[in-house]
Amino acid sequence: MRKIRYGMATMAAGAALVLSACGGGSGSEGGGGGETGGGGEKVRIGIKYDQPGLGFSSSGQFSGFDVDVAKYVAKELGYTEDQIEFVESPSANRENMLANNQVDMIFATYSITDERKKTVDFAGPYFVAGQDLLVRADDTEITGPDSLNGKNLCSVTGSTSAQRIKDEHASNVNLVERPSYAECVTAMQGGQIDAVTTDDIILAGLAAQPNNAGKYKVVGNPFSEENYGVGLPKGTDKCADINAAINKMVEDGSWDEALKKNTEGVDYSYNKELNPPKPTEACA
Template sequence: MRGAVVCAAIGLLLAAGCGGGDEPPAGPGMTIGIRFDQPGLGMRDPGGGFTGFDVDVAEYVAAQLGTDKRDITFVEARPADRETMLEQHKADLIVATYSITEARKQRVDFAGPYFVTGQSLLVRKTNSDIDGPESLNDSDWRLCSVTGSTPAQHVQANYAQSVTLEQRNSYRECVEALLKDEVDAVTSDDVILAGYATEQPDKLKVVGRPFSTERYGIGLRKGDTRRAQVTAALRAMIADGSWDRFVRDNVGRSGYQVQTRPEIVDDP
């Protein structure tokens, strides 16, 4: 009996249960995976802080689950690592422009979608030859995207015969390659590309209309019972106006036009 009491007390202090179960507690601490290199969405500042739409969403949801933003540990979630991070308990949630796909749902659960966007193209400002996805059939263009991302998979599935795809670890690396003329375009979701174009409007531009539909969800470990709470938090975020504010404060600066608020569903 005494051992159980001691264990319970330690559990309260360290926010770790005695049973060592698969699901960590919702508070007071939480580890959330975000992107560190996406302007307006998930960025790590030089001073070590974090800003962006996904960061605001993550902090809002965590608060609804009982975790203050001061008790959140943000970790970098690169596209190729996201499922593994959840499966290996390296993150409680992934809020990192994480598109909901049937293949990913075999390994993780999602709540959402909390944002809907589509794949597009980022080119140098002086480029007039690439003006949308139709241009990809005209020549052997060099495209850059990120390993493990849905845009890279889409290019491989639909344009493998007409373009050369280079996959790098981050979109920042792709943008640097574009500026150095090592590739002809960067392909990702238009809201991501808009952030990079805003950083260097005299050198970069987003072209064409989106040629896919990407539904961003919050990733959780398979079977995590907190999915219903996360879903409720996302609905509250839209209902109380926080979602609109997060979009305006982060994404609106790029001039990106959000068409509609997303509809949060129980099983996205």
């Protein structure tokens, strides 16, 4: 399969075609892709702004595994870093943002599901996560969801992950909600809760933050499977090129390097039976 590459000399001529295929177009700032200082069109990439280790924004700087994968893929599609416009993409808004031409693609812990595929195309997956638990580093009692009876378990408001544990694994667990996972971790530090639950890589990213170093661990007993995909407008023809870029990132070691960098200092190991993923040419 031939990847699409664009030299700077031909960027202006080819950019309209590229962004049209990705759901974008030329236009003013905040609408379709606008001109950058480099003379080429922007690519607008949706990420999370509040998930340390995955998608995080601080003082205009963007970091995390999702961000690193997005930059690699964009480069393979012919964009330089200064042509990337990162756009905050909250979970509840992702489908609408793609449908309304607010972004060209989304890298934001976006699980591929049959329901979402009715309105969105997915390239990938670029990572396969699993629901897990974050506990204090010295905790020896909590080894998985079945050991949570009588414990205080935190997840974010509106999430179904904690309720899943109560329904399927530990009916006597006490559920606690906080507006963000960071606030769950703060509550655990204060002794108000015993564990936090969500996808394992999100937990690892939280534990890897400098102020949390050495204090927490991911239990390492995932009990679900979440395929993180690249969200694209329905009917795109970009899945093959994006999947080729993901496979190249895996093959040249950049995928593993990015994952290690963003979970450094955490006792965390991803599921090696499912990762690294090997997306096919077609949309997932």
